[in-house]
Amino acid sequence: MEVVIVPDAAAGGELVAEAMAQLLGRRPDALLGVATGSTPLPVYEALAAKVRSGAVDASRARIAQLDEYVGLPADHPESYRSVLRREVLEPLGIGMDGFLGPDGTAEDVRAACAAYDRTLAEAGGVDLQLLGIGTDGHIGFNEPCSSLASRTRIKTLTQQTRADNARFFDGDVDQVPHHVITQGIGTILEARHLVLLATGEGKADAVAATVEGPVAAVCPASALQLHPHATVVVDEPAAAKL
Numbered sequence: 001m002e003v004v005i006v007p008d009a010a011a012g013g014e015l016v017a018e019a020m021a022q023l024l025g026r027r028p029d030a031l032l033g034v035a036t037g038s039t040p041l042p043v044y045e046a047l048a049a050k051v052r053s054g055a056v057d058a059s060r061a062r063i064a065q066l067d068e069y070v071g072l073p074a075d076h077p078e079s080y081r082s083v084l085r086r087e088v089l090e091p092l093g094i095g096m097d098g099f100l101g102p103d104g105t106a107e108d109v110r111a112a113c114a115a116y117d118r119t120l121a122e123a124g125g126v127d128l129q130l131l132g133i134g135t136d137g138h139i140g141f142n143e144p145c146s147s148l149a150s151r152t153r154i155k156t157l158t159q160q161t162r163a164d165n166a167r168f169f170d171g172d173v174d175q176v177p178h179h180v181i182t183q184g185i186g187t188i189l190e191a192r193h194l195v196l197l198a199t200g201e202g203k204a205d206a207v208a209a210t211v212e213g214p215v216a217a218v219c220p221a222s223a224l225q226l227h228p229h230a231t232v233v234v235d236e237p238a239a240a241k242l
């Protein structure tokens with residue numbers, strides 16, 4: 001595992017965007033796995049700036065979703081499909097035909113999860129997966145004690161994660177869905193390159209457990225230690241406990 005400490009969130013965004021830009025230069029139809037949350041926004045902004053300046057052509061790139069709320073209509077502004085359309089696809093000029101994601105509204109959610117794992121495999125696998133990290137060490141929506149070999153499946157959110165995400169639902173935790181679909185940790189580990197980005201002092205404990213703790217299900221992100229090509233990009237506040 002490679003750990004890169006950058007001065008601030010903007011520098012982290014630029015670094016990861018540059019890695020994505022170089023990948024797209026080598027492989028214009030690369031499959032980029034993307035995360036939601038506040039942390040990756042500087043990445044998407046920096047990559048979109050490269051597209052606007054003509055330095056990067058993302059028109060053939062494909063985007064794969066990491067996780068999704070169960071039961072939110074796809075056009076709900078906080079469904080992760082909507083969020084990614086707004087924050088990633090539109091700024092990069094990628095149409096929905098380049099988008100892969102699970103169906104959070106499926107009647108048979110378990111079948112939708114299995115179908116998404118198949119879709120990812122049939123698409124050739126994720127080339128670069130960008131991950132954020134929850135304050136409890138979760139990646140995607142794999143909460144602590146998720147199996148490190150897990151596949152895409154339905155999960156129940158912890159109260160802490162629902163509270164953390166209430167800010168996207170007018171601060172009202174009751175509006176945050178209880179159930180989600182998430183790529184499993186085993187699924188995530190199949191990406192060819194994992195890039196975890198963490199910024200801010202609130203992530204310092206989770207980053208220390210990820211990088212220096214044991215590989216253990218209590219810290220799902222520690223599974224990155226098992227991956228042959230994992231990069232952890234942290235700003236100085238998030239690196240404070242390393």
Ligand code: GLP
Nearest residue numbers: 035036037038039132133134140
């Ligand atoms: C959610 C997402 C994760 C993300 C996490 C951290 O739980 N499912 O993929 O990493 O939030 O979000 P933030 O970057 O806003 O702290």
